[in-house]
Amino acid sequence: MTPPGHTATRPVVHVRDMTMAYGQVDALHGIDLDIRRGEVFALLGPNGAGKTTIVEILEGFRRRSAGEVRVLGTDPEQGGDAWRARIGLVLQSWRDHRRWRVAELLAHFASYYPEPCDPARLLALVGLTAQADQQVERLSGGQRRRLDVALGIVGRPELLFLDEPTTGFDPEARHEFHVLVEQLAREEDVTVLLTTHDLAEAERLADRIAMLVGGRIRACGTPAELARSAAARAEARWTSEDGTPRRERTADPSRLVWRLHQGADGPIAGLEVRRPTLEDTYLHMVHRADDGADADGTGDPDEVGEGEVQAA
Ligand SMILES: Nc1ncnc2c1ncn2[C@@H]1O[C@H](COP(=O)(O)OP(=O)(O)OP(=O)(O)O)[C@@H](O)[C@H]1O
Numbered sequence: 458m459t460p461p462g463h464t465a466t467r468p469v470v471h472v473r474d475m476t477m478a479y480g481q482v483d484a485l486h487g488i489d490l491d492i493r494r495g496e497v498f499a500l501l502g503p504n505g506a507g508k509t510t511i512v513e514i515l516e517g518f519r520r521r522s523a524g525e526v527r528v529l530g531t532d533p534e535q536g537g538d539a540w541r542a543r544i545g546l547v548l549q550s551w552r553d554h555r556r557w558r559v560a561e562l563l564a565h566f567a568s569y570y571p572e573p574c575d576p577a578r579l580l581a582l583v584g585l586t587a588q589a590d591q592q593v594e595r596l597s598g599g600q601r602r603r604l605d606v607a608l609g610i611v612g613r614p615e616l617l618f619l620d621e622p623t624t625g626f627d628p629e630a631r632h633e634f635h636v637l638v639e640q641l642a643r644e645e646d647v648t649v650l651l652t653t654h655d656l657a658e659a660e661r662l663a664d665r666i667a668m669l670v671g672g673r674i675r676a677c678g679t680p681a682e683l684a685r686s687a688a689a690r691a692e693a694r695w696t697s698e699d700g701t702p703r704r705e706r707t708a709d710p711s712r713l714v715w716r717l718h719q720g721a722d723g724p725i726a727g728l729e730v731r732r733p734t735l736e737d738t739y740l741h742m743v744h745r746a747d748d749g750a751d752a753d754g755t756g757d758p759d760e761v762g763e764g765e766v767q768a769a
Pocket of ligand 1: 502
């Protein structure tokens with residue numbers, strides 16, 4: 458799987474100052490990205506943020522307007538068949554192959570690649586051994602998506618693109634799919650670039666997340682780093698001595714709790730502290746972009762300010 462000349466330190470995806478304009482529409486503004494080998498990286502953003510545009514450029518299907526891009530060490534605009542064989546795309550290919558049997562379809566796709574995975578081992582990996590002789594059209598939605606993944610990785614890709622992979626899944630199928638993606642990254646050392654609107658999915662799967670809004674990466678880091686980011690603050694709630702419910706947002710909840718205790722005669726009724734979540738940070742980014750503000754975490758007029766107390 459590892460190509461000649463590969464070094465463990467070279468990022469699988471390297472992007473600097475990439476821009477994309479569709480006519481008068483500027484879809485991407487100065488994107489910088491580095492994705493490391495074996496990492497599950499999520500591009501998270503609302504509709505129209507530019508996720509698909511980025512992925513299509515990285516896959517070599519779309520020409521960027523400007524910037525430097527390397528995927529597996531090659532400019533995707535120059536990528537030939539050998540480069541393409543190192544990349545896996547999860548496409549909805551089963552739609553055109555309804556009457557094929559699962560194992561047959563996988564063996565057929567395997568024949569396109571120089572060093573494919575063993576189809577039987579791959580079926581076991583994606584949990585479809587029992588369905589090997591079943592027609593594709595008789596699989597459930599979750600089983601079909603797992604077959605899509607099997608088709609995407611049969612050529613032993615080093616980099617796998619998953620574009621909104623679990624849309625329409627029930628919770629159990631979603632869980633099984635997440636376990637599969639984790640297995641691919643941990644055991645097969647596949648680098649995964651996932652695009653999603655789903656915060657829970659990004660948080661569950663991704664080692665790092667880039668939040669993309671309006672064609673700009675507004676924040677990038679591990680889920681925990683993003684949740685802790687300065688953009689979102691903890692919220693404390695309690696009931697004051699006259700029975701009024703109170704709440705306060707703060708970057709330093711332990712100092713707030715200490716201050717409350719200093720001013721109180723006894724226990725503070727109903728005290729609870731909620732740490733900021735990934736969702737808080739994400740919504741903050743999206744709303745700031747909607748307001749046309751820079752995402753630097755300062756001066757948001759809609760937020761309860763540091764030390765300001767509001768009745769809940
Ligand atoms: N072929 C195109 N021609 C013109 N504008 C386009 C084209 N493709 C995308 N755009 C515009 O570029 C911007 C980014 O679109 P893109 O599809 O990359 O976003 P996305 O984050 O993938 O959205 P979604 O989550 O809805 O799939 C949007 O404003 C979109 O309208």
